Amino acid sequence: MDNNTTNQTGPSFKTEFAVDMTCQSCVDDVTNVLKQIPDVKNFDINLKEQRVIVEGAAAPSKVSRALKQSGRSVIVRGQGVANGAHAGAAVCIFDCFNENPSMLPEVSKQGLARFVQIDNDTCLIDITVQGLKPGKHGIHIHELGDISKGCDSCGDHFNPTEVDHGDIETGHVGDLGNIEVEDNGWGDLVLESKRVKVWDIIGRSMVITTGEDDLGKGKSSQSKWDGASGAGVLCGIVARSAGAFENVKKVCACSGATLWEEARVNERDQKPQEVK
Missing domain, CATH: 2.60.40.200 (Superoxide dismutase, copper/zinc binding domain)
Incomplete structure (x- = not known):
């Protein structure tokens, strides 16, 4: 688990991503990507669960594109407001x-x-x-x-x-x-x-x-x-519906991913790995 904090201005979003990470080097790469994005207040990276939670004024779409440009598979698992008070x-x-x-x-x-x-x-x-x-x-x-x-x-x-x-x-x-x-x-x-x-x-x-x-x-x-x-x-x-992180209907209760998002991650994990 990795926690980081940077400066932030503007309203605060909270977005949870499933990110293809297999080792500490991957965590370091994702950390470097997130540190380059203005208005990311803090982020939490969980290597074991391949999960990244990002908070800040940075647009979630911008964060998603940046993570994908690092060459990794990225799936949005949830979006919301950092303080939990959304309008619907x-x-x-x-x-x-x-x-x-x-x-x-x-x-x-x-x-x-x-x-x-x-x-x-x-x-x-x-x-x-x-x-x-x-x-x-x-x-x-x-x-x-x-x-x-x-x-x-x-x-x-x-x-x-x-x-x-x-x-x-x-x-x-x-x-x-x-x-x-x-x-x-x-x-x-x-x-x-x-x-x-x-x-x-x-x-x-x-x-x-x-x-x-x-x-x-x-x-x-x-x-x-x-x-x-x-x-x-x-x-x-x-x-x-309930907001992101508030309701597990139609999703996997373990990860918060939709059933087909979870299937996609599982499908990727089950592919034979290249022997180096």
Whole structure:
């Protein structure tokens, strides 16, 4: 176990990561990465459990990218507020209602999105999916909480400001950009939104599409409507939940990871190690 503290300014986030670490050298590398990130107040590294908890004003998405750039597998296990006083939380369990050519064969198709409203201004979002074909897939919050006909009954993108489709800063409130899927069918996305509010999206739906969202930059009329990202692949209803670290429903009680996140870590650990 390794504890470190640095200076911090601004609101304080708390994020728990599963990080691929096998030795003290890995711990040292992760420590050096975290020390280079401004506004990380403190962090705790547990080598045995391959767990890293980071607190501070640094955006969780920035911390996640920095850890991944060190060449390690990184999974978000939970997000919240350092003092535990968030303004609301929600979860969306993705499911596949129909087989689709954008799915990998023989791989379970599922996913999870978690939302924690840090304050009135910032919503933390982390999304994990399994079973999609490699590449980028658009991800959006839709206006209707109706999956009776799968993704086809979710309605249009959530767009209370009535603007054209675009990126997370200027498009529909429900426009979350793209999630990038690896060769093994896994994908994850960590981001912060100043426009998504937990209380506005509970009871609505989320959809992941067959193709990449062009963020409204394409030449077709469809680009200004939905980013020309194609039909929905996975979808689910956004439901109220306890915040990160407060509820183990749908997760492994031992680690706090979702069941498929835990399976991903186990799958990695079970791979034969190269003999040096």
